[in-house]
Amino acid sequence: MRYNGRIIALSIVGLFNVMRYFYYHQYLDVPFKADFFILTSFFLIIAYWGGKQFDRVKYFSEKDPLTDTFNRRTIERFFQKTTKVCDKNGKSLGVILIDINDFKGINDTYGHHKGDELLTEIAARLKKSVEKKDLVARWGGDEFLILVPDCTDHFRVEYINNLHQAFEEKSDSFPSISASIGFSIYPEDGLSFQGLIQKADEAMYKHKKTRCTQAG
Structure with a gap:
């Protein structure tokens, strides 16, 4: 099973959080707090789970589950x-x-x-x-x-x-x-x-x- 879905999902969420950081803490001068990391970790976990489901669906749509060859x-x-x-x-x-x-x-x-x-x-x-x-x-x-x-x-x-x-x-x-x-x-x-x-x-x-x- 490949990791394409997980990689894409984590990349999108990671980019989103970098933009969120700069927007709130650089442009709006919102004080930096530790809950930023908590929310980021939560978002990354959700992204990983969603990407994994995509990878599983794609795998079973292409492969024979017994032999791991293509269908x-x-x-x-x-x-x-x-x-x-x-x-x-x-x-x-x-x-x-x-x-x-x-x-x-x-x-x-x-x-x-x-x-x-x-x-x-x-x-x-x-x-x-x-x-x-x-x-x-x-x-x-x-x-x-x-x-x-x-x-x-x-x-x-x-x-x-x-x-x-x-x-x-x-x-x-x-x-x-x-x-x-x-x-x-x-x-x-x-x-x-x-x-x-x-x-x-x-x-x-x-x-x-x-x-x-x-x-x-």
């Missing part, structure tokens, strides 16, 4: 904004869809609480694996989505391989974790967000089917 609404808004930059600068945008393999089995075997722990751990791994400019979102259930602005030539192989390696890391709680990954690229594979999602989804299930065939 659908935020990712769709980011897509629209980023594609305009891509069109202007001749860049590409990568859309990656990730589905956790055998997630239902984990829920059925260990319980939904353990499933939530797995989602949280995977979200942390993904955020650690991507670059700062990339956005990780929980797309729904056991699916995650990543938007990669200005994706370069290494995206198709190196970037995707790094994501697979993230699932191969050892875990005390979950000895075996794997995922099926599919991707599409704007504007090469389509112009609409839903069209790119569909392309990535098709590639993801093709990867899942290949994995099942190899396992069999």
Whole structure:
């Protein structure tokens, strides 16, 4: 959760009290008293509380509370904004869809609480694996989505391989974790967000089917 609301609220109240001080004590010659600090402290506490409520509302409007990744609404808004930059600068945008393999089995075997722990751990791994400019979102259930602005030539192989390696890391709680990954690229594979999602989804299930065939 960011502190923007609290910082802005405290700054406004702080500026207001500086102006109040100069107005009463410098221009009107009102004697300076200790209650000035008492009132200022009270105003700052109220400002901090109000700013915190704003930060909480903004956080829950943008993030998935379980995994601390972005939600659908935020990712769709980011897509629209980023594609305009891509069109202007001749860049590409990568859309990656990730589905956790055998997630239902984990829920059925260990319980939904353990499933939530797995989602949280995977979200942390993904955020650690991507670059700062990339956005990780929980797309729904056991699916995650990543938007990669200005994706370069290494995206198709190196970037995707790094994501697979993230699932191969050892875990005390979950000895075996794997995922099926599919991707599409704007504007090469389509112009609409839903069209790119569909392309990535098709590639993801093709990867899942290949994995099942190899396992069999």
